[in-house]
Amino acid sequence: FRFLRWTWRATYLSAIAGAAYVGYGIWDLRHPDDQPPPDPSKKTLVVLGTGWGSVSLLKKLDTENYNVVVVSPRNYFLFTPLLPSCTVGTIEHRSIMEPIRNFLRHKKAAVKYYEAEATKIDYEKRVIYINDDSEIKGDVSATEVPFDMLVIGVGAENATFGIPGVTEHGLFLKEVGDAQRIRNRIMDCCETATFKDQSPEEIKRLLHMVVVGGGPTGVEFAGELQDFFNSDLKKWLPEIKDTFKVTLVEALPNVLPMFSKQLIEYTEKTFKEETITIRTKTMVKKVTDKYIEAESAGPDGKKIVEQIPYGLLVWATGNALRPIVKDFINQIPAQKDSRRGLAVNEYLVVKGCENVWAVGDCAVANYAPTAQVASQEGAWLARMFNQMAKTHEIEAELAELSVKQETAPGKDARDVVFADIKDLQKRLRRVKQIGPFEYTHQGSLAYIGSEKAVADIAWWSGNIASGGTLTYLFWRSAYISMCFSTRNRILVCVDWVKSKVFGRDVSRV
Ligand code: FAD
Ligand code: NAI
Known part of the structure; x- marks a missing residue:
């Protein structure tokens, strides 16, 4: 009984401490301290982008040391690992967005933020040209921002490999707008398929959901979509239950190439049970508004070209360079061989440049383009900038002391200064x-549907591969702990409970 009493007390006290911690977090968020304004006499550090790389840099950066300017068309940070869940309403998109204004308002010294797209970097002149691309424009919507130091963290675009029809008819999954478009399109296909007098052939086409690209984006989306069908769509639109179909098309022999062999097999087996069709070794060559044209090898090794009708097409075939990065590569002779992004050295300095650094998906540093890499790069760069500022401070003090030493009266005074x-x-x-910079790989995680996930976790010098429901619980707790703020964590948990209790919302907006 004594043991139970103590356990009860400990639980009670930890609950109070937890509630106080969360309460303080919320209070702190709502009551930022006054900030000194940016100091233009300090070096101007321009940061492009508000994604994983740039925000992780800004999080750790001591903003008192520089005149910091942030330029990005997106005035929020997006927690991309949970974006596939927003396409079907398991999570609402605002739960994984963190306004950049709130975050910057909590820095020690104020930071200037411009909601704009950087259109060109002029390295010779040390200026960035920026454009306000939003709907409302003032008298000035294009201008330039000078810099002493520049961090490029603009991420990447969706790769289409110039395949005809992809941009016009496919939907991507990179930004919040993409997830909203997919969510609406799914419902539009379902409602149109149940329209009066629709032919069976057309119903089949409209309810065929095709995902191209068997990387983690494609796999996670396919898993979420099948969950949506199994737990909600089937109930609310019983007439579609025998026709709705998800197909994942991948050019390589298997999906999730970055995961270990046993997890690839586990994912493929789980997809089979979930009735998701996987078409490996199938390369999409052309897209029209109603079908994709795919090339594969038949049993006799001969090339087969087939037309696969679809209602929804999600294109998830990886990354391509943004135009601003392409243009910058063309300005710097040392970058002439860069194909996949800005080549950087081990200090993340863009090769061939001085005082220009690149982080995340727009940089090529021999690591995969992931959030894990981008955030570690950003954090490392912040530490380096903080150290650089300290170095300058000490060097200035040293210069002052050497003058003092020369003018000090007598040996004793000189010894003290020495x-x-x-x-x-x-x-x-x-x-x-x-x-x-050294990257520490902590592992790879992916959700595969039916409340199952796969994980390749780095452990000491080895690796632990696991898949299933326990891994799914680990996936959830890992992503909750990685969410940007307490606010995001609470909102995501509330969404999970909401979609479990009431089901996902099937309205189309
Ligand atoms: P981003 O995060 O894409 O940020 C780029 C920023 O630059 C944005 O703010 C953008 O608005 C801004 N920008 C763009 N153009 C300009 C311009 N011209 N001027 C100024 N600013 C500009 N990785 C993982 O490690 N784990 C995961 O679970 C995971 N899940 C993912 C799920 C999805 C659906 C996707 C799409 C990606 C996922 N990733 C994951 C990959 C990860 O999101 C990226 O590697 C990461 O976002 C790269 O960070 P970044 O800072 O380079 O770019
Ligand atoms: P990806 O580059 O990982 O995979 C794209 C896939 O599309 C490749 O397997 C490729 O073979 C295939 N493909 C290309 N063209 C094709 C065609 N014409 N027809 C058929 N298949 C074609 O891209 P993804 O999934 O968008 O991921 C991008 C980056 O983000 C990766 O580095 C990934 O690791 C990271 N990411 C990580 C996640 C996680 O860790 N859970 C989740 C999502 C993304």
């Missing part, structure tokens, strides 16, 4: 000891 100089030099050496 001791101070020695201390500072020691500090300077410590501060300057920042090694190159």
Whole structure:
């Protein structure tokens, strides 16, 4: 009984401490302190983008040391790992968005933010040209921003490989708008399929959901979509239950190539049970408004070209360069061989440039284009900038002390200054000891539907591969802990409970 009493007390106290922690987090969010304005006498550090790389840099950066300017057409940070869940309403999109204004308002010194797209980087002149692409435009909607230091974190575009019809008829899955378009399109296809006098052939086409690309984006989306059908659509539109079909098309011999063999097999087996059709070794060559044209090898090894009708087409075939990055590559001779992004050295400096760094999907540093890599790069760069500022501070102090030492009256006074100089030099050496960027891979996680996930987790020098419902619980807890803010965490949890209790919302807006 004594043990039970103590357990009860400990639980009670931890619940109070947890509630107080969350309460303080919310209070703090709503009551930012006053900030000193940006100091134009300091070096101007321009950061392009508000994605994983840039925001992770801004999170750790001591903004008092620089005159920081952020330029991005998106005035929020997006937690992309949960974006596939927004396409079917498991999570509402605003739950995974964090307004950049709220976040910047909590920095020590104020940061200037411009909601604009950077259209060109002029390296020679050290200016960025920016454009306000929003609906409402003022008298000025295009201008330039000078920089002393520049961090490029503009991410990447969707790869289409120039395949005809993809841009016109396919839907992508990178931004919030994409997820909303997919959600509406799914419902539109279902409602149109149940329209009076629709032919069986047309119903079949409209209810065929095709996903091209068997990387993690395609797999996670296919899993979410089948969940949506099994738990909700089937109930509310019973007439579609025998016709609704999800197909995943992949050019390579298997899906999820970055995962271990046993997890690839597990995913393919789970998809089979979920009745998702996987078409591997099938390359899409052309897209029209009603069908895709795919090429595969028949049993005799001969090439087969077939037309696959679809209602919804989600195109998830990886990344391509943004125009601003392409243009910048063309300006720098040392970048002439860069194909997949800006080549950077081990300090993330863009090769062939001075005081220009690149992070995330727009940079090529021999790592996969993931949020994990982008956020580690951003955090490392912030540490380096903080160290650089400290170095400048110490060097200025050292210069002052050497003058003082020369003018000091008598040997004793000179010795005192000399001791101070020695201390500072020691500090300077410590501060300057920042090694190159090194990525620590913590593992790969992906949701595969039916409340199952796969995980390849780095463990000591080895790797743990696991798949199933327990891994799904781990996936959920990992992503909840990684969410940007307490607010995001609460909203995502509420959405999960809401969709479990009431089902996902099938209205089309
Ligand atoms: P982004 O996060 O894409 O940010 C780019 C920023 O630049 C945006 O704010 C954009 O608005 C801005 N921008 C664009 N053009 C300009 C311009 N011209 N001027 C100024 N700003 C500009 N990775 C994982 O590790 N784990 C996952 O589970 C995972 N899940 C994912 C799920 C989906 C659906 C997707 C699409 C990706 C996922 N990723 C995941 C990959 C991850 O999201 C990217 O690797 C990561 O976003 C890259 O970060 P970034 O900062 O380079 O670019
Ligand atoms: P991806 O590059 O990982 O996969 C794209 C797939 O499309 C490839 O397997 C490719 O063979 C296939 N493909 C290309 N053209 C094709 C065609 N014409 N026809 C058929 N198949 C074709 O792209 P994805 O999934 O968009 O991911 C991009 C990046 O984001 C990756 O680095 C990925 O690791 C990361 N990411 C990570 C997630 C996670 O860790 N859970 C989730 C989503 C993305």
